[in-house]
Amino acid sequence: MTNWLPDLSSGVGPLYQRLADSIESDIDAGTLPSGSKLPPQRDLAFDIGTTVGTVGRAYALLRERGLVSGEVGRGTYILAAAETAKVHERTNAKHEGTRYLDAPAGKLRFDTTAAPDVGQGAAIAHMLGAIALEEPAEVASYTRTFPDSWFEAGSNWLSRGGFRPAPDTIVPTQGTHAGVVSSIAALTAPGDYVCFEHVTYSQVARSTALAGRRIALVESDEYGLDPDHFDHVCAQKHPTMAFLMPSAHNPTCTSMPVERRERIAELARKHNVILIEDDLYGRLSDRPTPLFAELVPERTIVASGLSKSVAAGVRGGWLSCPPAYRHRIRVAHRLLSGGNPYILSALAARLVLSGEARSIEERSVAEIKVRIALARAALEGYSFNSQESLPFIWLSLPDSWNSGTFKNAAFENGVILDDEDEFKAGRSEKVFHRVRFAISQPSSREEVSRGLGIIRRLLDEGRAGYERFD
Numbered sequence: 373m374t375n376w377l378p379d380l381s382s383g384v385g386p387l388y389q390r391l392a393d394s395i396e397s398d399i400d401a402g403t404l405p406s407g408s409k410l411p412p413q414r415d416l417a418f419d420i421g422t423t424v425g426t427v428g429r430a431y432a433l434l435r436e437r438g439l440v441s442g443e444v445g446r447g448t449y450i451l452a453a454a455e456t457a458k459v460h461e462r463t464n465a466k467h468e469g470t471r472y473l474d475a476p477a478g479k480l481r482f483d484t485t486a487a488p489d490v491g492q493g494a495a496i497a498h499m500l501g502a503i504a505l506e507e508p509a510e511v512a513s514y515t516r517t518f519p520d521s522w523f524e525a526g527s528n529w530l531s532r533g534g535f536r537p538a539p540d541t542i543v544p545t546q547g548t549h550a551g552v553v554s555s556i557a558a559l560t561a562p563g564d565y566v567c568f569e570h571v572t573y574s575q576v577a578r579s580t581a582l583a584g585r586r587i588a589l590v591e592s593d594e595y596g597l598d599p600d601h602f603d604h605v606c607a608q609k610h611p612t613m614a615f616l617m618p619s620a621h622n623p624t625c626t627s628m629p630v631e632r633r634e635r636i637a638e639l640a641r642k643h644n645v646i647l648i649e650d651d652l653y654g655r656l657s658d659r660p661t662p663l664f665a666e667l668v669p670e671r672t673i674v675a676s677g678l679s680k681s682v683a684a685g686v687r688g689g690w691l692s693c694p695p696a697y698r699h700r701i702r703v704a705h706r707l708l709s710g711g712n713p714y715i716l717s718a719l720a721a722r723l724v725l726s727g728e729a730r731s732i733e734e735r736s737v738a739e740i741k742v743r744i745a746l747a748r749a750a751l752e753g754y755s756f757n758s759q760e761s762l763p764f765i766w767l768s769l770p771d772s773w774n775s776g777t778f779k780n781a782a783f784e785n786g787v788i789l790d791d792e793d794e795f796k797a798g799r800s801e802k803v804f805h806r807v808r809f810a811i812s813q814p815s816s817r818e819e820v821s822r823g824l825g826i827i828r829r830l831l832d833e834g835r836a837g838y839e840r841f842d
Contacts, residue, residue, distance in 0.1 A: 388429035406452040480823040482809040486684035490735040515714040525721035526690030537692035547689040548677040558704035567614035568797035577797035587798040596628035599635040606643035619654030623808035625757040627659040637667040681733040688720025743811040750824035763812035772834035
């Protein structure tokens, strides 16, 4: 194709994902017919003003979707419709961006950290029935007022260590993600900068960019966010907010030491930056440390919920924020999400206040610990980050592998996991040669062990044991 260029003026997500989506759209429209050759990666990178690596990631994503075939020395070609159908039939996969909505048949899901199934369904079913019987009018209508119990539940669930938020600081939300994004929407304006680490829970960063805010990337190390670089970025770009996961970082498993927290708290005051402290994994961490909300309470929003330790499908979450922010965030949450569904918010509150959520969490953590022990044993001799009660591993790959290729190889062998690009908050040229895999969603420990065996075999064999023939 000599005159073709992709349309990148719309779409969401990182550039490589938008490029792949644009090419897929042009294939569907017939603009790129089967058998046609895509531009060489270097040429297309020059034409659209990006890096060869970005174009390479886009082409790799198209190969995963079964739309193109790459041949070394010849280039990348659009597959015929019949060939594409065969690939989709083989994987039986529906995508949302870079992830699968449903695990294709025969694939083990190691790419999600939702709470493990420890029998919580029975307790949830009982409580749902009770709510429907006892409060039928509220269930049948829109949620117009919030019972005091919802705020008490949030205060209870967010309390950890020396942090005890008052009920009048609480905003009930549809999960942690919705609460964080609502906070950003309420307290920043389009064009404002929000700080993120290079790798983090990238869905928040993508939502932030979609809302017209700009991403400011900050360096980090084995202790978390780098305070010196944070100081530099704040002085240069004047961000309004910073998103942090200091107690149990996803995906790196890092826990930030007290001294560094104190330094970053000082810098947040110095530069007038609001901190969003995502504590969703923090409550699972085996390394308890003070929250930022204890160090700079006047500028810290704490977010957490039930998804990782109780039940992701309940969508139960809460924020604790300075009282001056509460009304604005609550209104933003209602406008962005449509409001709290009464039955789910009431369920989340009952789970917490009855003590059932704590009981489920204890069983979840016990199961996670057993599975992480299996993972640590299976990976002996390789480098990785983990905590015994966090449901994921940040695995460093041997020299023979890069992140995207290992993800593809794992998929071909029956395991769905995430490469490092899934966690990049913005356009970053940093390369970590890492993948993250999670162990909470397989239905049994036997399935966990089977998936771990596949990962171990791929590590041992290296790329010599994996070759794709497109």
